[in-house]
Amino acid sequence: MSNFIVLVKQVPDVSQITDNAFDPDTGTLIRTRLASVINELDTQALAFANRMRQLAGDSSAKIVALTMGPPMAEEVLRYGLSRCADTVVLLTDRSLGGADTVATANPLAFSIRKIVEELFNGDNNYCVVTGMQSVDGDTAQVPPQIAEELNLPCITYVTDCRFANGRFEFTRIISGGSQIVAPRRLPAVITVAKYEYPLFATFAATRRANKTKVIAWAGSDINATLIGVKGSKTSVIRVFPPGKSSRKCQHLPDVKSLAAVLVDSIKSAKGAASADRQIARYVLPAKRKDKFDRSFEGTAKEVDDFKVLAEKLRELGITDVSRIDDQAKEKILASSGDHFHKNALDDMLAGLQLTEPAYKGDVWVVAEHRAGIIHPATFELVGKARELADSLETKVGVVIAGHQLISLPQQLIAGGADNVYVIDDPILAEFDPIAHRKVVADVISAYWPQIVLYAATPQGRMLAPLVSYKVGCGLTADCTGLDIRDTSRKGQVAILLQTRPALGGNVMATICTKNSRSQMATARPGVMKRLPTDPSRKGAVINHKVNLTKDDISLEIIKTELGAGRVNFEADCIVSGGKGMQNRDNYEKLLGELCQSLRTRLNVPVERGASRAAVEQGFTERIHQVGQTGTAVGPKLYIAIGISGAIQHMIGVANTETIIAINSDPIAPIFKQCDYYVVGSAEDVVPQLVGALQEGLGG
Numbered sequence: 226m227s228n229f230i231v232l233v234k235q236v237p238d239v240s241q242i243t244d245n246a247f248d249p250d251t252g253t254l255i256r257t258r259l260a261s262v263i264n265e266l267d268t269q270a271l272a273f274a275n276r277m278r279q280l281a282g283d284s285s286a287k288i289v290a291l292t293m294g295p296p297m298a299e300e301v302l303r304y305g306l307s308r309c310a311d312t313v314v315l316l317t318d319r320s321l322g323g324a325d326t327v328a329t330a331n332p333l334a335f336s337i338r339k340i341v342e343e344l345f346n347g348d349n350n351y352c353v354v355t356g357m358q359s360v361d362g363d364t365a366q367v368p369p370q371i372a373e374e375l376n377l378p379c380i381t382y383v384t385d386c387r388f389a390n391g392r393f394e395f396t397r398i399i400s401g402g403s404q405i406v407a408p409r410r411l412p413a414v415i416t417v418a419k420y421e422y423p424l425f426a427t428f429a430a431t432r433r434a435n436k437t438k439v440i441a442w443a444g445s446d447i448n449a450t451l452i453g454v455k456g457s458k459t460s461v462i463r464v465f466p467p468g469k470s471s472r473k474c475q476h477l478p479d480v481k482s483l484a485a486v487l488v489d490s491i492k493s494a495k496g497a498a499s500a501d502r503q504i505a506r507y508v509l510p511a512k513r514k515d516k517f518d519r520s521f522e523g524t525a526k527e528v529d530d531f532k533v534l535a536e537k538l539r540e541l542g543i544t545d546v547s548r549i550d551d552q553a554k555e556k557i558l559a560s561s562g563d564h565f566h567k568n569a570l571d572d573m574l575a576g577l578q579l580t581e582p583a584y585k586g587d588v589w590v591v592a593e594h595r596a597g598i599i600h601p602a603t604f605e606l607v608g609k610a611r612e613l614a615d616s617l618e619t620k621v622g623v624v625i626a627g628h629q630l631i632s633l634p635q636q637l638i639a640g641g642a643d644n645v646y647v648i649d650d651p652i653l654a655e656f657d658p659i660a661h662r663k664v665v666a667d668v669i670s671a672y673w674p675q676i677v678l679y680a681a682t683p684q685g686r687m688l689a690p691l692v693s694y695k696v697g698c699g700l701t702a703d704c705t706g707l708d709i710r711d712t713s714r715k716g717q718v719a720i721l722l723q724t725r726p727a728l729g730g731n732v733m734a735t736i737c738t739k740n741s742r743s744q745m746a747t748a749r750p751g752v753m754k755r756l757p758t759d760p761s762r763k764g765a766v767i768n769h770k771v772n773l774t775k776d777d778i779s780l781e782i783i784k785t786e787l788g789a790g791r792v793n794f795e796a797d798c799i800v801s802g803g804k805g806m807q808n809r810d811n812y813e814k815l816l817g818e819l820c821q822s823l824r825t826r827l828n829v830p831v832e833r834g835a836s837r838a839a840v841e842q843g844f845t846e847r848i849h850q851v852g853q854t855g856t857a858v859g860p861k862l863y864i865a866i867g868i869s870g871a872i873q874h875m876i877g878v879a880n881t882e883t884i885i886a887i888n889s890d891p892i893a894p895i896f897k898q899c900d901y902y903v904v905g906s907a908e909d910v911v912p913q914l915v916g917a918l919q920e921g922l923g924g
């Protein structure tokens with residue numbers, strides 16, 4: 226039957242961050258001050274591979290754990306040996322350091338080839354199993370990029386597996402629901418999003434783990450083509466602490482105060498959630514009033530340096546920097562203090578002569594849709610693309626691939642697109658990663674836009690790494706900020722700065738693309754703003770033909786479960802229940818009574834929501850799910866009861882005016898992401914709150 230290669234990674238323990246882990250000057254995290262642990266999802270991947278081996282009933286199948294990292298990463302391999310791995314491989318070499326996801330996926334893929342050849346004796350019947358993402362990178366890009374390098378089917382966000390009809394079938398998370406799929410061929414890459422049956426180390430296995438020899442390979446053993454900083458297609462240009470949450474995070478001592486806050490939140494609600502960041506719109510250098518204006522540099526220090534330089538040039542009466550002599554340079558250096566040294570001055574003077582953008586072409590969005598409905602995140606990206614394209618004085622293009630798309634291109638034009646590139650084919654009727662990758666990569670290679678944006682939904686985070694790796698471009702995951710800036714000193718004008726949270730949200734990183742024809746990013750749903758629909762907008766629909774056959778389909782879709790029915794998520798108040806509601810009866814009864822008393826007391830529409838865990842527990846139907854793969858909501862008041870505050874849930878409520886949490890755990894993460902909270906069990910707090918609202922407490 227099949228063998229297994231499980232990818233494991235050593236990561237900093239971001240759950241145990243102490244104050245001394247932060248640099249007091251910069252506020253950023255010092256990684257070496259954190260303990261190193263195995264990435265939690267990789268422990269689940271090990272357990273998952275072990276389960277697959279059991280399901281297939283093949284005790285001769287081998288599990289090989291593979292990691293890439295420094296010599297001390299051997300610890301995670303010993304962890305693997307003490308659980309279920311038979312053999313472990315450590316890929317370690319200084320030349321591999323500083324890699325982005327492309328230069329991580331590439332050597333791992335080459336190592337997988339070597340494992341198959343040498344440890345599986347060329348037997349191609351295997352699965353690569355890995356955690357969906359690591360807590361340090363948080364990108365979820367490496368596994369699909371490995372699949373692309375090896376030309377394998379890839380199934381992401383997997384939560385369960387069964388063995389039926391002589392093959393593996395996987396349950397995975399998709400936008401708005403879940404799906405059961407089977408790869409049409411092996412080998413395949415599987416990423417595990419959740420598997421809650423951990424393996425424990427036995428005494429005998431631990432002894433064996435300590436004795437087993439780790440196979441160590443260096444870079445020269447695998448001959449990878451993209452490694453280290455040189456092989457990377459993105460670079461981090463700045464790391465900084467995340468801005469303080471604008472939420473109040475205020476503890477309420479009793480239910481009476483809670484009732485008062487509820488009533489007040491609705492009364493004083495402004496209706497327009499979360500103010501936009503007010504930053505100056507980027508203007509191309511050639512269009513700036515002052516030709517020495519470099520206020521759009523990548524970092525504040527660079528802006529400052531250019532400001533000082535511009536002042537000095539004006540003082541010296543220099544208008545043409547291409548003809549500046551050494552004497553003038555000396556004068557500038559002497560009078561500008563220690564702002565910059567000679568080499569930097571030369572770079573800046575060269576930068577001032579640049580007016581042409583480093584990248585050419587339009588700004589594109591790859592659309593996501595299902596059953597004739599475009600995903601709201603696509604419209605948000607079109608809104609962002611419009612802003613970027615207007616700054617860059619270029620056009621907004623949207624790629625939409627599918628079958629019988631009818632009015633969808635027109636909807637995209639009404640949402641802000643200039644050109645819609647349509648790829649219509651029956652093979653594309655359902656989303657298949659490989660088939661969609663083929664057509665999206667094809668249309669990008671035909672037109673070469675300068676920017677390509679994808680939604681950071683499960684589908685976008687699967688498709689984007691495949692496409693970007695295929696066309697040889699860098700990709701940044703899960704961006705929350707996208708801005709056009711110059712890095713004139715490095716000879717780059719009008720580049721896309723891609724800002725995203727990293728290390729479990731403990732730091733923010735700004736990244737830019739290098740060695741690529743297009744700058745690519747996935748952007749977090751619910752963060753960018755869509756434009757008001759304008760049905761009178763005009764645009765062009767361009768049909769793009771790609772030859773597809775049934776062989777391009779990589780997955781068989783066995784069953785799709787999506788939310789059905791209607792829910793009024795436009796309501797002013799949404800009350801959501803999580804796994805902490807304990808059971809369906811509690812969810813129905815407690816939420817039902819609270820919603821009713823809020824309707825009566827506040828006189829506003831009130832709707833019920835749920836976390837994904839509550840839906841999975843069967844407390845309510847999937848249509849009520851709020852979050853990354855549910856619905857993003859933005860009510861005046863959001864009440865979360867028995868919800869822990871996982872990022873995938875909180876993304877979906879980011880645009881809410883007031884968030885209130887009720888949770889029995891005094892250190893529930895949601896308390897740091899809400900405005901007011903009460904510590905207490907749902908069973909105690911909710912009935913008291915209903916009583917208080919009925920009595921008219923709270924003003």
Ligand SMILES: Cc1cc2nc3c(=O)[nH]c(=O)nc-3n(C[C@H](O)[C@H](O)[C@H](O)COP(=O)(O)OP(=O)(O)OC[C@H]3O[C@@H](n4cnc5c(N)ncnc54)[C@H](O)[C@@H]3O)c2cc1C
Pocket residue numbers: 382398418419683802803804805806807835836837838839850851852853854855856866867868869870871872873874877887888889890893905906907908
């Ligand atoms: C790709 C992907 C997409 C996802 N999309 C979504 C999404 O769209 N939406 C979403 O919600 N999640 C999503 N998730 C899942 C998410 O990561 C969390 O697992 C989920 O949000 C947890 O739900 P929860 O807070 O209800 O459960 P838990 O995390 O189990 O938290 C339960 C909480 O209830 C509290 N509690 C327990 N008993 C009581 C009581 N008696 N009274 C009060 N409080 C109590 C506990 O202290 C705990 O804080 C996604 C995950 C992945 C990997």
